[in-house]
Amino acid sequence: MIPLYYKKQIRYVKNKACLALFLGLAFQANAQESKTVKVNFGLIYPLSTNGTRAPLDTNDLSIHLLAGVSSVERGSAFAGLANIVRNEAKGALLAGFSNHVGKEANGALFAGFLNTYRSAKGPQFAGFANLAQGEVRGAQFSGFLNATGGDMNGVQFAGFANIARNLNGNQFAGFANVAKRISASQFSGFINVAKDVNGSQFAGFINVAKKVKGAQIAGFINIAETSDCPIGIINIIKNGEKSVASTIDESQTAMLTFRSGGKHLYGIIGAGYNFKNEDEVYAFEAGFGAHFFHSQYFRLNLELTQTTLESFKYGEYFKSTLRMLPAVKVAPWLEIFGGPSFNFVTTNTAEGLALHPANEKLVLHTWQSKGSDFRQSLHIGYQAGLQFVF
Structure with a gap:
């Protein structure tokens, strides 16, 4: 049997707990009602x-x-x-x-x-x-x-x-x-x-x-x-390769070119002169190249270039070239190279046509654009040169 004093204490605690729960619920409800969009x-x-x-x-x-x-x-x-x-x-x-x-x-x-x-x-x-x-x-x-x-x-x-x-x-x-x-x-x-x-x-x-x-x-x-x-x-x-080369090709165009690049790829830019034509004909070249089968004394260079000849008084000459150039390094700073090329030529002058190889077997095909005086040709040629590497 619980004494009266303890019964009053238990009743007091229960009342306090109920009051706290009621106040908490009221506060929560009030907070939810006050959450409005600003x-x-x-x-x-x-x-x-x-x-x-x-x-x-x-x-x-x-x-x-x-x-x-x-x-x-x-x-x-x-x-x-x-x-x-x-x-x-x-x-x-x-x-x-x-x-x-x-x-x-x-x-x-x-x-x-x-x-x-x-x-x-x-x-x-x-x-x-x-x-x-x-x-x-x-x-x-x-x-x-x-x-x-x-x-x-x-x-x-x-x-x-x-x-x-x-x-x-x-x-x-x-x-x-x-x-x-x-x-x-x-x-x-x-x-x-x-x-x-x-x-x-x-x-x-x-x-x-x-x-x-x-x-x-x-x-x-x-x-x-x-x-x-x-x-x-x-x-x-900085850690790549740069070189200056002197070259000659099947049309007797001599070029002085600057090659520069990295371990695998390089760029080409150059200028020169054509000795086959009687008039003063200047040459300009630009393109890209890649090194293959690189060793201490040998490598294969594959190049794609675009060449134009100027001083045809009333005409144009453009040559796109893909060439394969085996190269031998005779010194750390000197390289000799040479090899075949495949050339696509567009020209509208007799002087330009005269630059085709003398051997007709090397001229694979020629044709003329419809409605134009430009003639195109595809022929096999070559390029050889000497390159100073630095």
Whole structure:
């Protein structure tokens, strides 16, 4: 039998527990009822529903006719001119002119002119530029410039230039791409610049890098310390090979050429003179080559070149050549080479036709373009030369 005193204590504890449970449920219900969507409508700061407190508020939706200001955006923000978010933005920001995020933009940014932010996760679209102080994960699209002060993990597309510190992705620019370290590729209309490239560079004019593990392909020149597969007319590779060669071919065209490249591929550019024609005829050549079966004293060079002859007064002469040139190294700095070539010639002059091999058996086929005075021919020739390597 329980004494009366203990019965009162037990009843007191039960009453306290029930009261605590009731208060907890009431508080929870009240908190659920107070969880409302924070919306900010306005014309321009401070003419909005948040008034002068707008820079301190966190919004789920912001709509401003001209410009809006907030501390944090947890949803979407729309402005005719500009969205200004002092801290984070989680969602989509759309502005007719610019978006400005003080910290991280986690979502999508759309601006008619400019997006600025500290860091970003998601795509950014701007008519002129995307400017980030730190790391970006996602894609950047701009009509002129994308620039990140930190690492870029994604893809950059710009009408003019892309700039990043370390890039894990690709860069596409109408004019220039610049990065320190790249783990993918750069594509530009004019120039690519990087320090270390674990991928490839493609440029309309010039590629510049320090170490390249991949291909460098440029319309004119590649520059690097190490690059085994440069494809350009001129390739200045520190650990590569450069040479000056004197050559003669079946049409008695003598050339002085500069060959430059890496371990496997190289470029060719040269100028010369044709001694078979009675008139003064100058020659110009450009192309690409590759080394095969490389040993200490022998290698096979395969070359594809385009040659033009000038000073036919009213005519043209173009020759595309594929040649195989076995080469013997007689000294570390001297190489002798020579071999057959397959030539496709287009000309509209009698002087050009006279440069065909004298032996008709070497002329495989000739024909004339319909409605044109240009004649084409396919013939077998040769080239031989002496090359000074440095």
